[in-house]
Amino acid sequence: MNAIVLAVGIMVTLSMLRVSVVLALILSAIIGGVYAGMPVASIVEEFNDGLGSGAPIALALATLGAFAVALSRAGIATYISSRMLNLVGSHDSPRNIEKTKWGIYLLLVLISVASGTIVPVHIAFIPLLIPPMLLVFNKMELDRRIIACVICFGIVAKYMVFPVGYGAIYLNDILVYSINEAGENLGFSITRDMAPQAMIIPVVGMLVGLLVAILFTYRKKRAYSDAPIKAEEEKEEKEKTLKPLQKILILAAIVSTLVVQVMTGSMVFGGMVGFSILALSGVMKWSEQDTIFDNGMRMMAMVGFIMVAAAGFAAVMRATGEVPLLVQQAVALIGDSRALAALSMLLVGLIITMGIGSSFSTVPIIAAIFVPLGLEYGFSAMAIIALIGTAGALGDAGSPVSDSTLGPTAGLNVDRQHDHIWDTVVPTFIHFNIPLIIFGWIAAMVL
Template sequence: MNTITLKNYTFSSKNLTSTLVVLVTVLIFFSLLFLTDTNSIVLSVGLMVTLSMLRVSVVLALILSAIVGGAFSGLSIETVVSEFNNGLGDGAPIALALATLGAFAVALSRTGVAAYISARMLALVGRSDSDRNIEKTKWGIYILLLLISVASGTIVPVHIAFIPLLVPPLLLVFNKMQLDRRIIGCVICFGIVVKYMIFPVGYGAIYLNDILIHSINESGVGLGLNVTRDMAPQALLIPAFGMLVGLLVAIFITYRKKRVYADVPLQTEDLGTEKKPLLPIQKALVILAIVSTLVVQVMTGSMVFGGMVGFSLLALSGVMKWSEQDTIFDSGMRMMAMVGFIMVAAAGFAAVMRATGDVPLLVEQAVALIGESRALAALSMLLVGLIITMGIGSSFSTVPIIAAIFVPMGLAYDFSPMAIIALIGTAGALGDAGSPVSDSTLGPTAGLAVDRQHDHIWDTVVPTFIHFNIPLIIFGWIAAMVL
């Protein structure tokens, strides 16, 4: 097979499609830049995506893009730096929450759950002496990881902290089956995003009720718009179905062929995972810790307090020695440190974007281009949402921003309340699926790249962007038109 190596990246027929799609996406960003009379938001996000694809550090790409976008909008360098620094504080709760949930996940692993799942998977593959059995095992892996991803924000609220614990031990299983890891990244990302789009439990309750519905009602004050909590999961069913279609395309078409990986020894930390069977009282406390973590998160809206309660109850259960608590907590924090650091930088980037004042301007420019067409209005709202949320990388953070703009715009184009929910909810999800700075893409990379055979941009971000963002735009548009 002919290959061309450029900037440490090998282009071949296997990744040519992904490369072309991303290049077209970048071209769209910069085309919009000129069509919208040079908007600094489009410039910043396009530059950030371009730098990330050129393998510039995501943190550095965020900082450089914030400086360029802020300066281009007319802000002084001093103002850009000040806004960026002030915005870092907005990312601190997210980073602390990830660190706390990482500690809780490491403590939970002391029960032997992760080791048990990995051992069972290795045993299943070892007994698979036919292509049919291997195919069954492969689907078992997909379903298991999907269920765990959904449970990580509902039943066992550890968010993405389970990935660095569960996935690395399974890499040998994937290697033996010659399973393309890009599928695994898509499966996990799908479970992480869909869980809060349609399940009003745990993170879904926070996103659908406390953020999406609350933001729409606040923005609809005086405009005659009032939506209820039961409407959100229904409105987002069609976009979520689009993500399912994208996942099936990834599994059956795009990445169906085998991919060879080397069995590289993993440099993992020995935390002395508990080998002894748990006593009945320990099992009860473990279950109580999981339930309490979920309940506290829902009641307080704080992942930090939920993780702390869960960690404390696990400490009391005796699954770890009292003297090991500090070591385990530090291990969990280190495990999630890089993801948290990128999320903090993304918060600073978002603060600069808000300070430019070009977010409302971007919407006004889009309206000027589309005229009175409802179909084009729906499409432009989704594309504008994609640009805004791709840069920030968090649907939870961007929904309040876009709701203030999209609610009056949606009413002006005579969209129904359900259609407005679908447009804003889908626009928010676009920032999680396929963004270089989203925890929904950073999480899978944290588990799949421990042996340095999985690239964050080309093996996680690009596949999830192609298979989730594109269907989200299509099915989100359909939802807006039929609801």
């Protein structure tokens, strides 16, 4: 058995058995390296060297986590929630129900996209924004599985096509970097502007899946019982106490974060500028800055550790020297069919990401394998980007341990009427992963 296949198999198995993903990556890297004949000292050295490439990503996530916690102190999620309910209009009139529903869907998509781009708070907005709206959903008898799909679409699609915020991490720092790292010795490289273009077709597939969920699968009404949502009065009072100058500074912090990211290409500098402006606004006490920053770092610590460990794992897999052998074995198994090769790569990505629960952690692992394999089959640079980017995103929506599914459940299940597996994981898996495979395959064949 190929050492890389063994290591990935062990890593996926341990992850699906709910072993810590970081521990699973370390153990599988050691086992794979030993199986390939590497001394343990060499394995440790290669793993440690690989950790360095993941450090900038972890630092960026920690900074954004602090920025998200600071924004939550400002009550911005509650402010958006109240304005959102006013904007969609009355839900009591039967004639306005459909218009109200589509208004909710559109605004939730926009907010989900904004949460990882212009306001990089990721899933932190969901437990604050969704609970106040549950009573409205109940009166409209709106199936919450649609809401789970809508939010998940916005969370995943944003980092697949928009190179800002978390998209900058996925597209630039992970996807482009990993592909260029894997292709360095093969004379193959890509540029940052290619990644968003290559991912458009797969994201169209996700949009098709979302429309199917809204128009067909979950179009029927679903009854829920009303349950009191605690702490709403405190949240509303927090919003009312914000002064006009504070609101201006909050907006300035958001805009500055985006502008600095675009100008410098660094999420770390963008997050720090935004955090500094929020500190000056008075939405948090000056003495609380260390606590808030620490809370933000802890909130994003696991994601950062996983990505750092994945970079170390990928370094060991490259050092085994068995990547070319794996390519030869795959070619012998698949034959000369480019279509079958593309489908196989996507399915491998699905399995890996389902086990890890993070597309961000999957790409460094599969890029080392898929770049030489894609070149062997004559795929274009754009097709290789689409294959690896889609294979990484596959499973993120449908994984029980993914933040893309855990986030929606955290907001929709506050009254214990939304099941994580059957109401979030299964619906998102069906409506996003299947279309991603189909449209990702199409992208690989036409680009």
